[in-house]
Amino acid sequence: MNSEPMSIPLNSTEALPIKGLHWQPRWRMNNGQDDSFVVPFPTNNPANIVFHGHKNFDYGHFGIHLGQEDRLTFMGPENKLVRADFVDCRAGSETLHRRLSITFQPGTHRTLIIPPGVAHTFFGLEDVYTINEYGLFLPDPRAWVNQQTSWTIGNDIMNFGLETPDDKLPVVTPNTFPASEKFYTEVLRRQQAAIPALDTEFPMTRDLDTEGKKVRVVLRKRVEKKASPFPEWEEIQGIEGVGWQRHLTVLTGDESGIVPLAGPAALYVVDHGEKNFTHDSFGIHLGQEDRLTFVGPKDQLVTLHLLDCRSGSKTLHKAVDITFLPDPRRFLLIPPGVAHAFRRLENVFTINRPRNFLKADGSYRPGSDVIDWPVERTPYPVLEANTIPADEAFYRQQAIAQKDLSKEKVRYDTPKVQVITDPKTGKQFRVALRRRVDAEEGPTSMYN
Template identity: 30%
Template sequence: MPMTADAAPPATALDRSTPRRHIGTFEVPDDVTAVDFPLDGTRLETAHVTDRGATAGVVRVARISEGPGITDYVTHQKDFTYSTYGIHVGQDDRLTFFGDGQRIAVHLIDCREGSPRLGDEITIHMAVSPHRVLIIPKGVAHTLDGLGGVVTRDEPVWYADRNPDWEPDNDLVSFLRTAERAPVVRTNRHRLPVAAHLLLSRMSQRTNSEVRGAYAARFRVSVGGRTTYATIRPDWRAAEPQSDDHGLVRRNNFVLTGPESFTVVPSTDSCTSDVLEVALDGQDGRFTRHAYSRRTVTWMAGSEEADIEVVTADGEHRVVRLGDPTIGVRIPPGTWYRFTGTGRIWVRSEMELLDLSPWNLDHPLVRDLTTADPGEAGPSRPEQDGDRYLPGPALHALARMEAKAMSLTH
């Protein structure tokens, strides 16, 4: 999970490793969205995608899949490469890849203590696609090639246990890609309830809002004949965001996973979000507003010739340059906005829903969105001191219910 760690767990007397054996390479056709692979639990699942969102220019919306509903994101600079494998001890990765047609290679090694496939290694070749989710179970080492310019959404499943290989603040065990042997790890057994997922995600938000340093790598080492873990933290630092005198731009919660690559964790207490794919070319210039919800949008990948234009409460048109995943643009209820620029972008969209009445079970969310021609988009509704929003867990539950309903229609 995207939190930092400094302390190493107690040393153990075990030096567990396994030789690597490559057993196959799998080419995934572009039209295939669900398939199982030889390493138990490793598979592709069909994602929840709707075409043509209501916001002008949105050509595709990727909803969350079934599961705890937490959404973390990893962006990758154009020259990004991994020099290590990573093994999650207490986390299943559920990865969706967004980008402009890139092809990626996923390298996996079974490192699970007691697994009949221990040491077996496979390679998966596939195109980046919002239509499938790659499941990598805890204890399966992974590294990837071809991620330059790609953004990865992870909807993790977290587990806890009494386990000498587990460090709650950083459960990723790393080792070099060139190593002939891979570590063997004991994985956590007890899946956490949804409430615990929300708690951990909020703790991650708090940590990464204050530190915003580089993600630490944890390696198994031998010290004085005993095996323990050492943590290495690069000294990368992110540039300060542009100034903003209208209160629209906010600093996201993140850690650096490269000099210009970021793990971006949620900024709202619902801890969940959608991904919007936006075609900027050839739009009709219409503005959008949400009457009953506040949105925070974050550029994740794609064209850097992209802006968002917002009409303020006094009628001023404020243009914010996108292209920086460390900032989010806050759009209050009743605010007119539109995406402009050239090319195609992928943005994270987080929502907070106005609580109109504690007894109103017929919330007008279905009437939330309206559009207008440029000449019709007058001053936006000013944000009210009395605005109150539904609790994050309630919105989180609604998103998970939507995911379950979409699964039933597949």
């Protein structure tokens, strides 16, 4: 027999009644329109894009991580309703076997934190994309040394049916020791090595009783390997170095899958809102190589206008227009010094895990790295792009600075950087213009 789950009303601000399960507000900066935002994810560790396709999508079972804390940010139509069901399966928890059901709408303003040991499943995730900025936890080292745990990263998740009665619900002991950065790196290395050879869907696990002992069995459904619709690299003709790069992808169904995003750079999402979103100016980074993954409506045609402004480039001031459909399985690489402007980005989310480049003196100024150049303004600029690749120490400091920023109030919109020429000397200066906003108390940071 199943007990009735507790239910939380839509958009309720009350705390979720399972310890550790909660919504965490996100720090984000307005991006020029009232419903468009830049949302930083200040981590050097890997993160996943999870896509669910466009047909009806339900998992059909519960899943429990023993060594992973899910940190889920949902991106999709604002009027979309998603249901999530939870069961607390943690040994010793004051809410052990409490069931909970919530209904919510996607939004980049908050992240759902699901602790290890809390079973979860979702209904209605079609047309919704998720960023999982997961945290990893390891067993007590003494338990590992004394072989008192059978946990491995390969069997971290266990599954059970939606109709499992209360007296058959599992009781698990989740891991509690935060993993080191080296462990995250090793997990990513193994993913990157294994993904190209995968010929099964994402595995399911079951705990079986055999002669009085519990054995965890991993079930993998073999699938016919399908050729990717995208080449590994597709150069955009006309501007040197610009092109589409295929993501490594783990398929979990006909239309669903997981895209691991490697660091070390911090990533950020641009939520373009649902009103018409078209750039009237080029954006030109001098020290950032954009790596843009676009997710959103499968039939929304986006237009991109490119212009090469790199001093010494073979394609200097060449202009190219392309159109494309959002798809999480590839990203667009735009080198520093190549201007870009988009049309029809409403309802689309851009996920950027860039690479940074420094000036010859080793400096980099993130607040004024990008130049906004009106599309119709000529003559076009000739710019010196940075060329020295940033090292891991730079990216670590970058993430620390962003974490510190997320603890403060949001005081400004994203800046507009314009090039001003001194009429007397002809010398050019970059001026950053920031629109001040009425600051409210910033959210409690999830990055302590």
